[in-house]
Amino acid sequence: xxxxxxxxxxxxxxxxxxxxxxxxxxxxxxxxxxxxxxxxxxxxxxxxxxxxxxxxxxxxxxxxxxxxxxxxxxxxxxxxxxxxxxxxxxxxxxxxxxxxxxxxxxxxxxxxxxxxxxxxxxxxxxxxxxxxxxxxxxxxxxxxxxxxxxxxxxxxxxxxxxxxxxxxxxxxxxxxxxxxxxxxxxxxxxxxxxxxxxxxxxxxxxxxxxxxxxxxxxxxxxxxxxxxxxxxxxxxxxxxxxxxxxxxxxxxxxxxxxxxxxxxxxxxxxxxxxxxxxxxxxxxxxxxxxxxxxxxxxxxxxxxxxxxxxxxxxxxxxxxxxxxxxxxxxxxxxxxxxxxxxxxxxxxxxx
Numbered sequence: 428x429x430x431x432x433x434x435x436x437x438x439x440x441x442x443x444x445x446x447x448x449x450x451x452x453x454x455x456x457x458x459x460x461x462x463x464x465x466x467x468x469x470x471x472x473x474x475x476x477x478x479x480x481x482x483x484x485x486x487x488x489x490x491x492x493x494x495x496x497x498x499x500x501x502x503x504x505x506x507x508x509x510x511x512x513x514x515x516x517x518x519x520x521x522x523x524x525x526x527x528x529x530x531x532x533x534x535x536x537x538x539x540x541x542x543x544x545x546x547x548x549x550x551x552x553x554x555x556x557x558x559x560x561x562x563x564x565x566x567x568x569x570x571x572x573x574x575x576x577x578x579x580x581x582x583x584x585x586x587x588x589x590x591x592x593x594x595x596x597x598x599x600x601x602x603x604x605x606x607x608x609x610x611x612x613x614x615x616x617x618x619x620x621x622x623x624x625x626x627x628x629x630x631x632x633x634x635x636x637x638x639x640x641x642x643x644x645x646x647x648x649x650x651x652x653x654x655x656x657x658x659x660x661x662x663x664x665x666x667x668x669x670x671x672x673x674x675x676x677x678x679x680x681x682x683x684x685x686x687x688x689x690x691x692x693x694x695x696x697x698x699x700x701x702x703x704x705x706x707x708x709x710x711x712x713x714x715x716x717x718x719x720x721x722x723x724x725x726x727x728x729x730x731x732x733x734x735x736x737x738x739x740x741x742x743x744x745x746x747x748x749x750x751x752x753x754x755x756x757x758x759x760x761x762x763x764x765x766x767x768x769x770x771x772x773x774x775x776x777x778x
Contacts, residue, residue, distance in 0.1 A: 436461035441507045444514030446474035448603035468503040494536035500543040512554040523688040526566035533570035553645045556596040558694040565689030579716045582652030593649035598631025602762045611671045626665025629742040652716030661742035670753035693743040702737040
């Protein structure tokens, strides 16, 4: 994260869901910037206690609470300057079985965060979303798409508000909690074959550091209702598994176990409809909210003819990494390098 230290010097920052992989990383980065205080709001006191001892900085403050409860958000957000909203239900299968729980956390809970930020006079709120929100086919993706709409509606209804609310959207964060790479490594260490749902599935690959950079970019450039996407490469799940096998010099094979509940063959970071109004900012796309009001005519006589020129920014169609490219990408991850070191293996590709 190329953090602009001056932006955070003397400021107070709240991270909802801050005990997760993203929150842990961004908290450590913020504490190097001269920030006055970093607050963590989450439900899991055990993870909070672990994080408290791991980071051991008096500027890190912990609030036990749930974004579903407005009063607990209000208590944590008081006198805060910036908010990273990362709290969410993220597992696709569990949201399929309990969709209303996804609504309560990802939609209604996010509304609580937006409303509390507005009432507290927060300068900027960035909400974290996912590629599963684009053309969603599962409850998790639908609820995150609705979270984006909740965030954008704040700007549509409050165009002159002091609080800037924006969103970022990213794909698979490598080695984040619950991701497949740690699972693959655990399977190899246990002498098992690697299990994949469908080797032809493609997914965008992003490091945790890059996901934090994306949020930082949003803080620096966001206007009301903006959505930011970082451009990314993709790979097949089969190639990812093979790259892990190669790096660990394993003789394991890949076993196909079948698609899980509501999984897609590919994911899109942006739809063609969004790209038609997007601003290309180099490594990032900025997608502005559609700010037309409700006073439109009964019959549309104008449209966007340019929309037909665009295609979805999809993991099946963007530049795709080879197995060798995936190996190189994996070797940029400190966690993978640490596992290789523990196994006495070199930090280089073997094929």
